[in-house]
Amino acid sequence: MTDSARTVLAGLDRIRDDIEDLYKDLHRNPELGLEEHRTAGKAAELLRGLGCRVVEGIGGTGVVGVLTNGDGPTVMVRADMDGLPVREQTGLPYASTVTTTGRDGTEQPVMHACGHDVHIASLIGCVRLLAESEDSWKGTFVALLQPSEEPGDGADAMVADGLTDKAPRPDVVLAQHVLNYPAGYVGTRAGSFMSAADSLRITVHGRGGHGAMPQTAVDPVVMAAMIVVRLQTIVSREIAALTPVVVTVGSIHAGTGPNIIPDRAVMQVNVRTYDDATRTHVLQAIERIVKAECQASGAPKPPEFEKIVSFPPTVNDAGTTRRVAEAFAGHFGSDAHTIDLQTASEDMSRIPEAFGVPFTYWGIGGGAPAPDEGEGADGSAAAPRPGNHSPYFAPVLQPTLDTGVSALVVASLAWLAVEA
Template identity: 40%
Template sequence: MSTRSRRPGTTTRHDRPAPALPGLDALSVPTAELYLDLHRHPELSGDERRTAARFADRLDADGFRVLRGIGGHGVAAELRNGDGPAVLLRAELDALPVAEDTGAPYASTATAPGPDGRPVPLMHACGHDAHLACVAAAARWFAARREQWRGTLLVVGQPAEETLSGARAMLEDGLYERITPPDDVLAQHTAPFPAGMVAHADGPVMAGSALLEARFEGEGGHAATPHLTADPLLAAAGSVVRLSAVAARESDPAERLVVTASSLRAGDTGSTGNVIASTAVLHVTVRAFSEPALDRAVAAVERVVRAEAAAAARPPRATVTALSRSGVTLADPEVTAAVRAAHQRQFGAARVTGWPGSTATEDFPLLTGAGAALHGRPGIRGCYWMLGATGPAQWTAAPGGGAAEKLRVLPANHSPRYLPSVRLTLETGTAALVTAALARLGPAEG
């Protein structure tokens, strides 16, 4: 790298954006229409029938070989275009049990039956509808412009990302045996920073996680005679309080460990309040940026749960089960460098920023690296970047004098008020996928 400084007023080739990719403007309206339809009709993890059908039908109409029903409602599609690398674009199908409170004219009013049979409101509160729309648009662009690339373009619509089970289910159902195994897997995720920008991490993009269920079981009884019961709820509540010390007292502050008791259920919803429940169920999520830190935290949760149960005069039975586990999302350095450079050429350096790593989690790592190797496909590399979704009006209206203050108060993923800017998010997301895939596919024949 040259050590010569630039003269004031001069620019490098990455400072100024490249001309718009031909044909992207024509995709804006159908992409927005697909996004709005998906946003209005969210579906929970494992129940993405309509969403998968819309996505698969669109890819089929664009000339892809489409496979449906992989690992549940998963969709995989393939478009071969001569010799060259195989590049996979991945997006997610599922939404969340969140009641939308955005006030948007296209807000979701959908519901689904909950565990007790009552309707649960649904919302695309994590941007998966935008991910799907952008991938569908990028796929259409490549299908219409085969003269500009060589290789195989693969597209996956993954179910059940929110439960961290969909990627594993697709792999166990033979995903990489039923399509051309990819060389690279590319994905992006919306986040509440200015729309029109993309962000790349130099280290971990997202944390690894484990979702644990702690179950306390013992004799219940009358609320007037708690001394005659095992009182599982008391042991569960004690665990909630004690778990906060795992990250605060048992880990190096530099590890960025998060241990969260996320839900506690005990008794029956119809209880009159004078019955001590015989069962209490506690859900705990653990997040860390290394597998050893994750292992230590999981062991600490198990130790705390058993210790709280054992401390009771009539100890309830305590069991801890791992419901899911996901590795650290760590993009391949070489692939990331190529994609970041392509984004800088396309958008200009001012619209490509850094990403500090988030304690959110993903099952994307299973599709690459060690996860893919477990299914006989070593050598698959990944690149994962963040896509700004906050529109100018929302950014300006957010209180705070600087970016850090605004980011603290803007509605984030999983919030009932999370609402990406439609035009800027979709246009930037589509262009980001197209330029990233072009950087990894074979060049057009000269």
């Protein structure tokens, strides 16, 4: 660990209670994407109190805080702010009981089921430690709090609203995510880290009729069933065995009764890939198969394709990742790892892409340590830790928050430290 990192992190004991209290407050009061008004306002207030120049309302609820400390590099650290439409079942004393009206007009429960509250609290802790240790670093630190990561439109909204004019151009962008690894774990990965994700709504058209007289109809339920089966052959027969791809049909809706053949079926399909060539191939294959099955079934009109959401792949810059990994090894020792490829997806890369700068994104653990050898105390198989998006997702407070703050400080100082 560098002298600068040691000096800056010496203040962690002093602020730990405040960071835990901030985390609990955020966890208790989650907000859905583009509705993070309370969260953004609280973050902006805290950043101003730490001496940052703050710009609010970027892309709706996005916040940028700029902490300047002389000449030097500019490091931007991004944290996401939104919760999920999940009803919390953790039983924690600071559990969310929030309900709100979603974008579709329905009442929805809200929970921080993906750790974005950890990300915000860690970033505020990092800014506080840097603001209190200005002799240990030089340059500009940019805290970026992004809305609406879960729907995949928050980064694009900030960019479209002039982010590159409203924030200093960084030399590097950094970000982290709490994942279902033991608390204290830190993992980096050069190159592909998180998958691209494409979600499609596909409508296939039939001709309705009586269930007892199928010869008078064109059955879209059978059509959809054949499509589901055939889509599985994209991965098994069109993609090389060592190329990771996931194709999932997560939803099918058709019909109103057992003896009524409907006139349409609607499917929702999710695709995960790691490079543009594979992504293009899979999406084209889905369209080809659906159209061919509709034609083979005698559909009265062509299918309809609607893209619901699209996330880019997260591909970490090799040199930037190496620099951060070396800094982590010096500070975290045996807790610093090379992390596995993740099938989750993120929109964070839209931000460094807009600035034209390199980035790296890493994972930290938030789960309680698992029993040895995957067994419970009675020798039975241990229950897995609840993962992200579960109603039981509950990162342990410590060392999760200490790790989150420390990782951001150590990574940032790989550029900003006076030794650097």
